[in-house]
Amino acid sequence: MIMRPIAHPPTPGWKAETRETFRIAGPLALANLLQMLTYAIDVMFIARLGADELAASALAVALFGLVVWSLQSLTGAVAPIMSAELGARGPALRPVRRAMRMALWLSLIVSAFGMALCALAGPLMRATGQEQHITALAVSYMEVLLWSTLPMVIAGVLRNYVSTLGRPVFATFITALGIGVNVVANYAFIFGNLGAPEMGLPGAAVATVITSLAIVGMYAIAIRLDPRLHRYHIMGFFWRPDWARFADLVRIGTPIAVTVVAEAGVFGAAAFLMGRVGGLELAAHTLALNLAAFAFQVPFGVGQAATIRVGYFFGARDPVGMARAGWTSVWMGTGFMVFTACAMLVMPGILLSAYVDPADPANAELVSVAVGFLAIAAAFQLSDGVQAVAAGALRGLQDTRIPMWIAIFSYWVPGFGLAAGLGLFTPLAGTGVWIGLATGLTFAAMLLLSRWHRREKLGLTTRMA
Numbered sequence: 453m454i455m456r457p458i459a460h461p462p463t464p465g466w467k468a469e470t471r472e473t474f475r476i477a478g479p480l481a482l483a484n485l486l487q488m489l490t491y492a493i494d495v496m497f498i499a500r501l502g503a504d505e506l507a508a509s510a511l512a513v514a515l516f517g518l519v520v521w522s523l524q525s526l527t528g529a530v531a532p533i534m535s536a537e538l539g540a541r542g543p544a545l546r547p548v549r550r551a552m553r554m555a556l557w558l559s560l561i562v563s564a565f566g567m568a569l570c571a572l573a574g575p576l577m578r579a580t581g582q583e584q585h586i587t588a589l590a591v592s593y594m595e596v597l598l599w600s601t602l603p604m605v606i607a608g609v610l611r612n613y614v615s616t617l618g619r620p621v622f623a624t625f626i627t628a629l630g631i632g633v634n635v636v637a638n639y640a641f642i643f644g645n646l647g648a649p650e651m652g653l654p655g656a657a658v659a660t661v662i663t664s665l666a667i668v669g670m671y672a673i674a675i676r677l678d679p680r681l682h683r684y685h686i687m688g689f690f691w692r693p694d695w696a697r698f699a700d701l702v703r704i705g706t707p708i709a710v711t712v713v714a715e716a717g718v719f720g721a722a723a724f725l726m727g728r729v730g731g732l733e734l735a736a737h738t739l740a741l742n743l744a745a746f747a748f749q750v751p752f753g754v755g756q757a758a759t760i761r762v763g764y765f766f767g768a769r770d771p772v773g774m775a776r777a778g779w780t781s782v783w784m785g786t787g788f789m790v791f792t793a794c795a796m797l798v799m800p801g802i803l804l805s806a807y808v809d810p811a812d813p814a815n816a817e818l819v820s821v822a823v824g825f826l827a828i829a830a831a832f833q834l835s836d837g838v839q840a841v842a843a844g845a846l847r848g849l850q851d852t853r854i855p856m857w858i859a860i861f862s863y864w865v866p867g868f869g870l871a872a873g874l875g876l877f878t879p880l881a882g883t884g885v886w887i888g889l890a891t892g893l894t895f896a897a898m899l900l901l902s903r904w905h906r907r908e909k910l911g912l913t914t915r916m917a
């Protein structure tokens with residue numbers, strides 16, 4: 453596609469670029485943290501039903517979450533495409549509208565496949581030897597939960613739209629309002645309150661469906677009422693295909709989805725390794741990993757902002773702007789992870805108190821093991837932040853295929869290979885598993901950052917989809 457250069461504002465200086473990146477990254481990072489809180493609230497409600505229901509929901513969400521996250525990553529390719537169009541053509545009303553139209557088409561298609569995959573949860577759980585009554589509960593939960601696939605994927609596309617068009621704070625507010633809807637719906641449908649039927653575990657899935665639909669509705673209202681967002685009329689001529697743009701979305705988005713599966717898969721596999729080491733180690737691993745996951749949401753948001761900012765300058769053919777946007781994001785994300793690493797080293801007990809009582813003698817062994825894991829987590833905080841932001845910056849250049857192979861290699865060869873070797877065949881046991889995870893993230897960070905550093909030599913800043 454040949455882009456016609458037009459007059460653009462001067463390239464922002466470092467201070468101005470930092471301000472612009474923070475303006476996008478701040479609301480997105482907060483929205484990511486609120487989304488994590490949404491999942492935590494589900495767990496709180498389901499835990500009141502009993503251990504079996506909690507275990508069943510965990511199994512179902514493990515599959516469902518991976519499916520939805522990968523599909524949102526696939527359709528999320530619309531962000532760098534829209535950013536490039538905005539950078540190249542100013543308002544770019546028609547190109548942006550076509551990109552959104554095809555992203556919504558893609559959402560409809562891939563969500564159908566995602567729902568079909570989730571419907572296989574029962575056979576998958578039986579094949580992996582899960583207990584029969586737990587499997588039955590998980591299937592009853594998944595049969596309802598899978599209907600939230602489409603609205604969740606569409607909500608991801610709309611979130612990319614409002615963020616790319618300069619309204620990332622909408623994503624924060626809508627996610628926060630969604631938490632309120634989720635709390636009320638869980639309270640009503642799980643326990644039969646507010647005139648709703650008492651449904652138990654399936655009621656939690658009903659709450660998720662209602663919440664996801666409400667979030668889509670809130671995005672629709674926000675887009676309709678905001679003049680800047682409404683001017684693009686993203687639902688206009690919805691029936692008209694643009695197969696070239698559709699192919700761009702699939703070409704750019706598929707490697708992103710595969711990368712997500714590779715990363716999530718290695719952490720899931722690590723849980724199975726830890727389970728073979730011992731139940732105590734698995735419990736400690738879960739606590740430490742949850743804290744690391746919360747910390748990751750901030751550089752993940754910065755990476756999303758990097759995609760938008762780098763993508764804008766990519767479309768504008770402004771290599772100086774690309775460099776400033778990318779490096780600003782890298783330092784911003786890394787700086788935050790320095791803070792979280794220090795927190796994990798200095799006050800691990802306080803962090804773990806969000807889950808267990810460190811002062812309770814019954815938790816002493818669990819806390820001791822978890823503190824050891826957090827020390828390693830602190831070591832890989834910088835790597836985790838760098839790889840997330842560097843990947844986001846490269847996506848702004850619409851460079852996703854090689855980063856996909858970097859992720860697959862890093863996570864599964866040095867990462868999982870070392871985790872399995874040290875965890876199962878040396879006295880390091882659980883500590884060895886975490887050393888393997890840290891190694892995989894470090895390899896990914898070094899390789900992705902090196903690719904970003906060599907972007908001009910590799911011709912990544914001059915090509916256009």
